[in-house]
Amino acid sequence: MSHGVKKRKLDKNAQESLYFDSYSDVTIHEEMIADRVRTSTYRAAILRNAEAIRGRVVLDVGAGTGVLSVFCAQAGAGRVYAVEACSIAEQAVKIVKQNQMEDRIEVIRGTVETIDLPESVDVIVSEWMGYALLHESMLGSVLFARDKWLKPGGLILPCRAELYVAPVSDPVVEERLNFWCTVRDQYGVDMSCMSDFAKRCILSGDIAVTPVTVEDVLSHPARIAELDLRSVTAEQLRSVRGEFACECFGSSAVNALCVWFTVTFPCEDNKTLVLSTSPFKPETHWKQAVLYLDEPTDVMQDTKVAGEIHMYPSEDSARHICIHVDYTIGEHKKHSKTFSIPDGYSEAQQ
Incomplete structure (x- = not known):
């Protein structure tokens, strides 16, 4: 990235347009539906709440292809309002018709902040989560819908979210950083001067969305935040903070934090159903958010990795998340680093 050119901040309407346009392509919907952990957990949660849904009014926030709305109709919902802002709503209409549910599911093109419903709702369902939970998430829209449309004591699916962190050792990064020192032996050209440039690029402030293997996780996870969707406010989402303290399993080198x-x-x-994006669980399309530290630090059994994580919206786009970390490893001095997901990441995945 050139430091001599200042990025132009997009106005809110342009930001929203880019966000919703990214959901107009089939690829992202294919990825979400194909995520068996995600889709089967939502289906199970809806069917296991059939008694609360049967004959009731449901609002599906950010309905996409309408699959969750169909699940709700299959669970016996009397009426489902499937609200979707982007053009995929046209396909949702076809899917509803193909499943012969147009008498119970109404697809509404628009955002929950701008549309109007003829009645209050008993249930809100939404798959609103983004990378690192809050990047490009629709949680703000869910809270708006909750405050405007949900009846007192109504059901929200899901009802709670939790964030976790653990130190990790990523051997691939170490191999990439060492690569330039191996070129001379392979090709007779000394390119070791590239090492500093590679380090700046690889250990930048970008949040890497990538799967982490269990073997690379160096401690039990620490919970850093909990959001109760029945009570959390939009203002509270502007600053999500949490402290963490982890003790390492054994000798290794910490070069990142995994969220x-x-x-x-x-x-x-009276039981609960949990959808987890943990590296200890089957992989989902959210993978994990990896925060690469500026320097790897050697640790031993019981070395403490501790600090505080602060998540907040980017100044450039309210839907983009920044993560600031203050941390210490063992007896080393405290370090600080701020991370964000690079522009164009979502588009690059499609």
Whole structure:
């Protein structure tokens, strides 16, 4: 990235247009539906709440292809309002018709902030989560819908979200950093001067969205935040903070922190259903958010990795998340680093 050119901040309408346009292509919907952990957990949660849904009015916020709306109709919902802002709503209409549910599911093109419903709702369902939980998430829209449309005591699926962190050792990064020192032996050209440039690029402030293997996680996770969707406010989402303290399993080198989330669904049998994006669980399309530190630090059994994480919206786009970390490893001095997901990441994945 050139430091001599200042990026132009897009106005809110342009930001929203870019966000919704990214959901107009089939690829992202294919990725989400094909994520069996995501889709099967939502289906199970909806069907296990059939008693609360049967004959009731449901609002699906950010309905996409309408698959969650169909699940709700299959669970016996009397009426489902499937609200979707982007052009994929046209395909949702076709899917609803193909499943012969147009008498119970109404697809509404627009955002929940701008549309009007003829009645209050008993249930809100939404798959609103983004990378690192809050990047490009629709949680703000869910909270708006909750405050405007949900009846007192109504059901929200999911109802709670939690964020976790753990130190990790990424051997691939170490191999990439060492690569330029190996070129001379392979090709007879000394390119070791590239090492500093590679380090600036690889260990930048970008949040890497990538799967982390269990073997690379160096401690038990620490929970850094919990959001109760029945009470959290939009203002509270502007600053999500949490402290963490982890003790390492054994000798290794910490070169990153790994952040992931879970969401919890209440169920009628007084049990809960959890959708987890943990590296200890089957992989989802959210993978994990990896924050690469400026320098690897050697650790031993029980070395403490501790600090505070602060998540907040980017100044350039309210939907983009920044993560600031203050941390210490063992007896080393405190370090600080701020991370964000690079522009164009979502488009690059499609």
